[in-house]
Amino acid sequence: MNAQNSFSQGVKSMEEESFTEALLDFKKVSEENDNYWKAQEYIGDIYAQQEKWDEAVEVYEELVETFPQSATYNFKYGGALGMKALTLSKMQAAFYISDIKLYLKKAAELDPNHIEARWALTKLYMQLPGILGGSTATSYEYTEQLLKISPVDGWLSKGYVANEDEDYKAAENYYKKALEIGGSVICYKELIQLYEEKLDQQEEAQQLIKEAKEKHPTQNWTKN
Template sequence: MKKLLFFFLLMPILLWSQSNFEKAEKLFHAKKYDEAQVLFEGVLKNKPSDIKTIEFLGEIAAIHKSWVKGAEYFKKLKELKPTEAEYFYKYGGCLAMRAMEVNKLKAFTMVDGMKEAFERAIILNPKHVQARWALIEIYLLLPGILGGSESKALGYSNELAQFSPVDGYLSKGRIDEYFKRYTAAEKNYMKANEIGKSKVTFQKLYNLYLNKLKDPKKARELKQKFEL
């Protein structure tokens, strides 16, 4: 009898949560993020470990550039579902974006957390492209005394090349460009553009011509070919 009574008492709450979750999801897809957030937060009070609700709230926090809050949500998600690579990647991403807002000293204290999150994402998903890109940026931007390493950045670039040739060439181009080896960067971006033929590959090569090689003629010719 007590179990039956508990069921009838609980049922309206569950139905309310489901109904509000569906409303919130529709608002999210309609890009009405503030309204969706209010409903999702209400759902979370009744279902504090609901993975989809926490994920939506994490996405909204990221859209609002509330990186600390986003990191909290994705940290909880990776604890609730430690086999999901994307939660580790997004947690690391929130830390990385937060690091760009704080002073350098504080940012450096966050690096290990970022690296651990991105490395875990790769272990869980060996073909995780974005996590490798994130690690490449970390090893490029960090001073050598704090763990920056061109060889480690190249290592992740080589891994990318094994299953995504376009990303392999783009990442090698990025490394060359960072170290001002613009001729080598041009060759890698050209190879990426030959394979990918996308807006991303075009833009990388176009920007290199325009901003680094200072060759508006090549930039113009490339743009004409891309627009054909």
Template sequence: MKKLLFFFLLMPILIWSQSNFDKAEKLFQAKKYQEAQPLFEEVLKSKPLDIKTMDYLGEIEAHQKSWVKAAEYFKKLKELRPTTADYFYKYGGCLAMRAVEVNRLKALGMVGEMKESFEKAIILDPKHIPARWALIEIYLQLPGILGGSESKAISYSNQLAQLSSVDGYLSRGRIDVYFERYTLAEKNYIKAHEIGKSKITFQKLYNLYLNKLKDPKKARELKQKFES
């Protein structure tokens, strides 16, 4: 009898919680993040270990650039789901974005945990492309004395090339741009654009012509061809 009574008392809460979740999910999909957030937070009060709700809240905090709060959600998620690569990647990404905001000394202290998170994502999902991009940026941005390494960045670029030829050429172009090898970057971006023919590949090559090679004619011709 007690179990039955508990069931009937609990049912309205569960129905209300699911109703709020459905509303919040629709708002999130419509990019109405501020409206969705309080609804998800209410759901989490009644279901404190709900994976989807925490994931949505982490994404909302990230959209709002609240990197510390977002990291807290993704840290909890990677603890609850230690075999899900994306939670490690998202946690590392929040740390990386937070590192941009803090002083250099504090940022350097966060690098180890960032790398571990991205490396773990790759272990869990050997085809994880974004984690490799993140590691390329870390090895480019870090000073050599603190672990920065062009060769390691190239190593991850080579891994990307095996998974996606477009990402391989784009990442190699990114490395060339970082070291101001703009002619080599152009060759890699051209190859990426020939294969991908996407807005991303166009933008990389267009920006290179306009901002690095200072060749507005090539930029204009590329834009006209892409838009046609």
């Protein structure tokens, strides 16, 4: 199988979620091939899907070094570093924080409409302790950016921050706004979970579940 066929077969295997076969195919694509770098991105994506963060970081790092102005590669590299940091002790993870911030911020700067990077930054600043730069105010800054790009993501992210900050009434208000605009499964789930777990408003939760079932009948609304 030549390199071009290897790439095509790799894409086909990816679509079929046969990731082990896809990885083998993409690794056969040579540097001379026009699809080499795309194959490398797929390799990184497969490692990420398999939660092999060391390998994913290595691949994405090379992509960022080769294409430093790519928002996608900066986001994937920063994200993989973040996931790797989660597997380490707090002391070890602290050494990765500055790079995680750097590459996620660069992705957001390179692409003013990059939703995933802004979501990642929103969550990062909420999860970090203050001594490492964690800040509710900074998280809210990214939710404002999200609000301008995608109102549903903006209100959902504000709900997330308020929820993490234990301001549950504010979270309820934000999630209601997201639900009003979006009406998606995730909008319903976030508000239902808030009612059930944080506000102890079981009647409101049940009413919302009933509404959700009517709007999204194929979705399983039974609590696991």
